[in-house]
Structures are given as structure tokens and as C-alpha cells.
Amino acid sequence: MSLFEKFETAKLLKSGLATAGADPTGVVFDTLNSPTEGVVDGRAIILAGTNNYLGLTFNxxxxxxxxxxxxxxxxxxxxxxxxxxxxxxxxxxxxxxxxxxxxxxxxxxxxxxxxxxxxxxxxxxxxxxxxxxxxxxxxxxxxxxxxxxxxxxxxxxxxxxxxxxxxxxxxxxxxxxxxxxxxxxxxxxxxxxxxxxxxxxxxxxxxxxxxxxxxxxxxxxxxxxxxxxxxxxxxxxxxxxxxxxxxxxxxxxxxxxxxxxxxxxxxxxxxxxxxxxxxxxxxxxxxxxxxxxRPELRASVWANARQLYGGLKALGLELGPEVGPVVAVRSKDRQTALANWNQLLESGVYVNMMLPPATPGGGSFLRCSISAAHSAGQIQTIIEKFSKL
Amino acid sequence: MKLSTKKVAGELATILAEYLKKGWVDTPASKQAITPETNMVSNLQMDSFQVMEFMLEVEDHYDVAIDLESLSNIQTILDLAGVVIAAHSE
Missing domain, CATH: 3.40.640.10 (Type I PLP-dependent aspartate aminotransferase-like (Major domain))
Known part of the structure; x- marks a missing residue:
């Protein structure tokens, strides 16, 4: 086995991710307009996967x-x-x-x-x-x-x-x-x-x-x-x-x-x-x-978290066990997660895709992180985009 | 009580078969018969995380502590039996 042969596995992983559309590990934000808005391939995107919990990046x-x-x-x-x-x-x-x-x-x-x-x-x-x-x-x-x-x-x-x-x-x-x-x-x-x-x-x-x-x-x-x-x-x-x-x-x-x-x-x-x-x-x-x-920042994160968790739960989606600033939506398998992640991005919502083996129980998840800077309208849009998957 | 490699390997094959039935490792390869010579990675296509999760079940079944470092020496059920027996004798 040569020095570089071990990278064959990574090559397969890379090509597998790319077949479903955009590569979730290679998203490029052309511009960022606020803690919750960016542009990808010329499309306006709501950022729902940046861990920007208090929304302070543009403060x-x-x-x-x-x-x-x-x-x-x-x-x-x-x-x-x-x-x-x-x-x-x-x-x-x-x-x-x-x-x-x-x-x-x-x-x-x-x-x-x-x-x-x-x-x-x-x-x-x-x-x-x-x-x-x-x-x-x-x-x-x-x-x-x-x-x-x-x-x-x-x-x-x-x-x-x-x-x-x-x-x-x-x-x-x-x-x-x-x-x-x-x-x-x-x-x-x-x-x-x-x-x-x-x-x-x-x-x-x-x-x-x-x-x-x-x-x-x-x-x-x-x-x-x-x-x-x-x-x-x-x-x-x-x-x-x-x-x-x-x-x-x-x-x-x-x-x-x-x-x-x-x-x-x-x-x-x-x-x-x-x-x-x-x-x-x-x-x-x-x-x-x-x-x-500014304790009001924490209050905003939690209000947004409750809105998103409640909205996604009402859609019948399988979520993580508790309401919080991270809301994970379980997909039935890897391919579904990849397809849904791409559809969300194309419709203007960026979330994280979490695939095994680095996931609990070997599951595939679409992971949202909530910011104090999200508006109620943005959270509602995210819920609507999930409803169309 | 001293454990025998043959006995432990047989038990581990049964424990692993039950574990795989839970659906954590869902590949065609994971449905094949398990023997002491079965390689968890190359035969069953378990990834490193799945092997680590299975180890937690094994530790509790035998009430032994298996160091994460030991994982790199385990490929087959027989390898695992050897590690369990060594941990049991400590």
C-alpha cells in the first residue's frame, strides 16, 4: 500500500457527497449580510447552521x-x-x-x-x-x-x-x-x-x-x-x-x-x-x-428555539430530545439527508448536515442552530421550507 | 473464574449478532453469519464508531474495563475474546 492509498476512502466520500448536488462540506458564502443572512451562488440564504447563538458577529x-x-x-x-x-x-x-x-x-x-x-x-x-x-x-x-x-x-x-x-x-x-x-x-x-x-x-x-x-x-x-x-x-x-x-x-x-x-x-x-x-x-x-x-440576547435565543422546535415538531418530524439552541431533525437515511439538505439550500436555508460515523447512534441529521438575531419571520420561513421536504 | 477463548468467542458472536439485529449496522454484509474468525470491519463493514459502541455492550456484559487503545488491536471476534479475557484477569 502506497503512502497515498489511504486517501481512496476520502475520495469515495467526496464523490458520494457531490452526487446529490452541492457538497455539504464545501459550501462557500459569497457574502454575509448579517448574522442570519448570506449569499450562496447568487442566492439569498437564511443561515440556520452557524452556531452564532447570540448573533454578535455583526455587533x-x-x-x-x-x-x-x-x-x-x-x-x-x-x-x-x-x-x-x-x-x-x-x-x-x-x-x-x-x-x-x-x-x-x-x-x-x-x-x-x-x-x-x-x-x-x-x-x-x-x-x-x-x-x-x-x-x-x-x-x-x-x-x-x-x-x-x-x-x-x-x-x-x-x-x-x-x-x-x-x-x-x-x-x-x-x-x-x-x-x-x-x-x-x-x-x-x-x-x-x-x-x-x-x-x-x-x-x-x-x-x-x-x-x-x-x-x-x-x-x-x-x-x-x-x-x-x-x-x-x-x-x-x-x-x-x-x-x-x-x-x-x-x-x-x-x-x-x-x-x-x-x-x-x-x-x-x-x-x-x-x-x-x-x-x-x-x-x-x-x-x-x-x-x-444583555440577558435579552438569551431570551431571544430561547424564544426562537421554542418557535423552531415547536414548528418542526408540529410537522411530525423526529427531533432531538429537548428544546434548545440546537434543533436536529433525523432523516431516515444518509441519501435522504443529502437530498433534503440540498433542497433546503436551493430553497434558501442553510443548515448543517451530520452524517455517520460522527453522529449519535449512527443517524443522519439536518442540524439547525438558532441565533438571537433570527427574526420570527425567518424562523417561520425555515419551518415552511422543512414542510416542503 | 478463568474464561476460555473458545467459550468467550462463541458468546461474543451471539452478542454481536443480537447487537446487529438492532439495526445500527445496516449493510448486506452485516447480515452474514458470525464466527470467531469474522472481521468486524472488513467482513461486516462496521465503521470505527460502530465497533466502539459495540465495545460498550461487551464491557457491561463481562463487567470488564476495555481501554480505548485496545481497540486498535481488535479486528476479529477472536481478537476481542483475547482482550476480554485479559481485562477479566486484571
């Missing part, structure tokens, strides 16, 4: 902050914080994130993916154990794999499955990190965090929660599912991203443990990556400020 204050940072500090940092030093805005954002979670420490990474790699490889070593939810994001799998720890999966959101695995660990349980997400990104279902916290306390394990898709949307202050379920003070590490509700790019970890302040000396994905640019730090800081001071 005037965020843009002004980014422009000011560009003009005053330049386009990039041209290196890592370990080698080139930090900009004041890196430290400011870390202070603001720590304050947001009311914890002593936060650390900024260049992407959400890098945050998960950076935190898991710093925290875990060969003698340690991870219990990983089976539906966890690829970045969590990759970080666990890179760490060298023993990895055992438990069934998605299944407390009995988690408890059995904690029991099997015996005295290794106190070297165990449970890794889960607050809200899972494909189906939009939330972890039973209060119960998971009770288990981790009983067995003396630690808990990391990825709030990438729940930050800004769940919890009274927008801190995520852990806050919404009243157990934030018992979670050990929160990781998340700036690229969804904060409309920028980058990732973070926050913790109530002092050990997080030492991660920057041992975390290779942090040490050997260029730090986030000044403009990214500026727009993220402004977006975080808006997240904290």
Missing part, C-alpha cells in the same frame, strides 16, 4: 473594538506567549473570564480545539484515567488520546454506565477525570450534570465540562449548563470556545483549582502556538461584556 461595538485593536496593535502577535510575550488583552480577557465564572483562574487558547488539547494533555498523564462520554466532541477524544492516559468510554448521558466504570476503577478513581459536554452539539441534549457531579464526588474523581455550545445560552448569567443545573461550584474545569456565542475565534479553560495557573508551563498546544491576535481578543472581550450585560 457594532464588537466590530469597533476589533478595528481599534487592529489599528493600535497590528494584525497579529507573530508568535506564542511563551516566546514572544503576552499582549495586555490576553491577560485582561483571562481576568474577565475568571470573574465571569467567579473562579480564581482562566486561561486563553488560540482555538477551542487547542483548549481541549492543551488542557487534557497538561492535566493527564500515563498513570491517569479518563472516563469519556461516548458522544464527546472529537477534540476531547484527541486530547485524551494525546495525554497517554487510559481512556474508557461510558454510554452517552447514562449514569448507570458511568457509575459501573467508576466502580471498576477501584482505587484509581481518585486519578480519574470525567470528561463531558454541557450541551451536546449534534442533538442539542444536555448532560445530567447534577447527577454526574454527585457521582464524581462519591468516587473522588474530577470533572471537566466542555460548554462550547452552551456558553451564553444556558444559566441565568449565561455561564452554561453547569450553572443552569446549579452545580457550577462543584465542577473542576470548564472549557469553551469564543467561536460560537462570542462570534470570534479562540478557546479557554476556567477552574477553581490553582493548578490551572501552572498549565501554561506544561501545555504544549498552548506553548507552541501563536497567541490570538489583538483584534480577536478585543472583539471577544466586547462580546463577553455583551453576554454579561
Amino acid at each position: 457594532p461595538e464588537c466590530i469597533a473594538a476589533g478595528v481599534a485593536a487592529l489599528e493600535s496593535q497590528g494584525t497579529g502577535t507573530t508568535g506564542s506567549r511563551m516566546a514572544n510575550g503576552s499582549y495586555a488583552s490576553h491577560g485582561k480577557l483571562e481576568e474577565e473570564l475568571a470573574d465571569f465564572f467567579q473562579w480564581p483562574h482562566a486561561m486563553v487558547f488560540s482555538t477551542g480545539y487547542a483548549a481541549n488539547l492543551g488542557v487534557l494533555t497538561a492535566l493527564l498523564g500515563k498513570e491517569d484515567v479518563v472516563l469519556l462520554d461516548s458522544d464527546a466532541h472529537a477534540s476531547l477524544y484527541d486530547g485524551c488520546n494525546m495525554s497517554g492516559a487510559d481512556i474508557f468510554r461510558f454510554k452517552h448521558n447514562d449514569l448507570q454506565s458511568l457509575e459501573r466504570r467508576l466502580t471498576r476503577l477501584k482505587d484509581r478513581a481518585n486519578r480519574c477525570l470525567i470528561v463531558i459536554e454541557g450541551m451536546y452539539s449534534v442533538l442539542g441534549d444536555c448532560a445530567p450534570l447534577a447527577e454526574i457531579v454527585a457521582l464524581k464526588n462519591r468516587f473522588g474523581a474530577k470533572l471537566l465540562v466542555d460548554e462550547a455550545h452552551s456558553l451564553g445560552v444556558y444559566g441565568e448569567q449565561g455561564r452554561g449548563v453547569a450553572e443552569a443545573q446549579g452545580v457550577l461550584d462543584q465542577v473542576d474545569f470548564i472549557v469553551g470556545t469564543f467561536s460560537k456565542s462570542l462570534g470570534a475565534m479562540g478557546g479557554f479553560c476556567a477552574s477553581r483549582h490553582d493548578v490551572l495557573s501552572l498549565f501554561r508551563y506544561v501545555s504544549r498546544p498552548f506553548m507552541f502556538t501563536a497567541s490570538p491576535s489583538p483584534a480577536v481578543m478585543a472583539t471577544t472581550r466586547e462580546a463577553l461584556k455583551q453576554l454579561r450585560t
Whole structure:
């Protein structure tokens, strides 16, 4: 087998996707007119698959902050914080994130993916154990794999499955990190965090929660599912991203443990990556400020989520288990999903297509993500387009 | 109690057949008879995720912990039987 032969599988996948019309992995937006409107192949499109939960990508204050940072500090940092030093805005954002979670420490990474790699490889070593939810994001799998720890999966959101695995660990349980997400990104279902916290306390394990898709949307202050379920003070590490509700790019970890302040000396994905640019730090800081001071954004996301979920449910479609900012519509098979995704795009609605193997239960889904910036009329249009499939 | 490879491989073939009946792996290949020599990927066309999901069933059936890294060494039912027996003896 030659070096390149392994790409035959990818070639087959690519050609299979293209036969149904547009390639869902290769959509190009000619222009973006707002957080919810774009143009694809000259057609006006409603954006219903961008994870732009708070709709802040075109927020005037965020843009002004980014422009000011560009003009005053330049386009990039041209290196890592370990080698080139930090900009004041890196430290400011870390202070603001720590304050947001009311914890002593936060650390900024260049992407959400890098945050998960950076935190898991710093925290875990060969003698340690991870219990990983089976539906966890690829970045969590990759970080666990890179760490060298023993990895055992438990069934998605299944407390009995988690408890059995904690029991099997015996005295290794106190070297165990449970890794889960607050809200899972494909189906939009939330972890039973209060119960998971009770288990981790009983067995003396630690808990990391990825709030990438729940930050800004769940919890009274927008801190995520852990806050919404009243157990934030018992979670050990929160990781998340700036690229969804904060409309920028980058990732973070926050913790109530002092050990997080030492991660920057041992975390290779942090040490050997260029730090986030000044403009990214500026727009993220402004977006975080808006997240904290404009609860009406959360109210809008939830109103839109209820409208979309209710409307699609009334059509008799099979949806994810709970109302939330992600609404997943199950297709009967892969080909139907591909055909329906193309029809939606042609009729002016962009959603995400989720195909196995990277999906729960091996299903095929059309995944919508809701924004505070969607109008009621846009949500109604999305429902109407689904009704014609 | 010490497990025998032959016995465990036979049980695993039955567990896998039941698992496949649930419809998670719906290919013509997945409907063929399962023997200890059956390769889950090349014979049954299970993808990596489906194999991982099946492992969760196996772990609970035998009450053993199978590390994700072990997955790369498992292709046939016999391979899996060896991993189960090793995990059971720990």
C-alpha cells in the first residue's frame, strides 16, 4: 500500500457527497449580510447552521473594538506567549473570564480545539484515567488520546454506565477525570450534570465540562449548563470556545483549582502556538461584556428555539430530545439527508448536515442552530421550507 | 473464574449478532453469519464508531474495563475474546 492509498476512502466520500448536488462540506458564502443572512451562488440564504447563538458577529461595538485593536496593535502577535510575550488583552480577557465564572483562574487558547488539547494533555498523564462520554466532541477524544492516559468510554448521558466504570476503577478513581459536554452539539441534549457531579464526588474523581455550545445560552448569567443545573461550584474545569456565542475565534479553560495557573508551563498546544491576535481578543472581550450585560440576547435565543422546535415538531418530524439552541431533525437515511439538505439550500436555508460515523447512534441529521438575531419571520420561513421536504 | 477463548468467542458472536439485529449496522454484509474468525470491519463493514459502541455492550456484559487503545488491536471476534479475557484477569 502506497503512502497515498489511504486517501481512496476520502475520495469515495467526496464523490458520494457531490452526487446529490452541492457538497455539504464545501459550501462557500459569497457574502454575509448579517448574522442570519448570506449569499450562496447568487442566492439569498437564511443561515440556520452557524452556531452564532447570540448573533454578535455583526455587533457594532464588537466590530469597533476589533478595528481599534487592529489599528493600535497590528494584525497579529507573530508568535506564542511563551516566546514572544503576552499582549495586555490576553491577560485582561483571562481576568474577565475568571470573574465571569467567579473562579480564581482562566486561561486563553488560540482555538477551542487547542483548549481541549492543551488542557487534557497538561492535566493527564500515563498513570491517569479518563472516563469519556461516548458522544464527546472529537477534540476531547484527541486530547485524551494525546495525554497517554487510559481512556474508557461510558454510554452517552447514562449514569448507570458511568457509575459501573467508576466502580471498576477501584482505587484509581481518585486519578480519574470525567470528561463531558454541557450541551451536546449534534442533538442539542444536555448532560445530567447534577447527577454526574454527585457521582464524581462519591468516587473522588474530577470533572471537566466542555460548554462550547452552551456558553451564553444556558444559566441565568449565561455561564452554561453547569450553572443552569446549579452545580457550577462543584465542577473542576470548564472549557469553551469564543467561536460560537462570542462570534470570534479562540478557546479557554476556567477552574477553581490553582493548578490551572501552572498549565501554561506544561501545555504544549498552548506553548507552541501563536497567541490570538489583538483584534480577536478585543472583539471577544466586547462580546463577553455583551453576554454579561444583555440577558435579552438569551431570551431571544430561547424564544426562537421554542418557535423552531415547536414548528418542526408540529410537522411530525423526529427531533432531538429537548428544546434548545440546537434543533436536529433525523432523516431516515444518509441519501435522504443529502437530498433534503440540498433542497433546503436551493430553497434558501442553510443548515448543517451530520452524517455517520460522527453522529449519535449512527443517524443522519439536518442540524439547525438558532441565533438571537433570527427574526420570527425567518424562523417561520425555515419551518415552511422543512414542510416542503 | 478463568474464561476460555473458545467459550468467550462463541458468546461474543451471539452478542454481536443480537447487537446487529438492532439495526445500527445496516449493510448486506452485516447480515452474514458470525464466527470467531469474522472481521468486524472488513467482513461486516462496521465503521470505527460502530465497533466502539459495540465495545460498550461487551464491557457491561463481562463487567470488564476495555481501554480505548485496545481497540486498535481488535479486528476479529477472536481478537476481542483475547482482550476480554485479559481485562477479566486484571
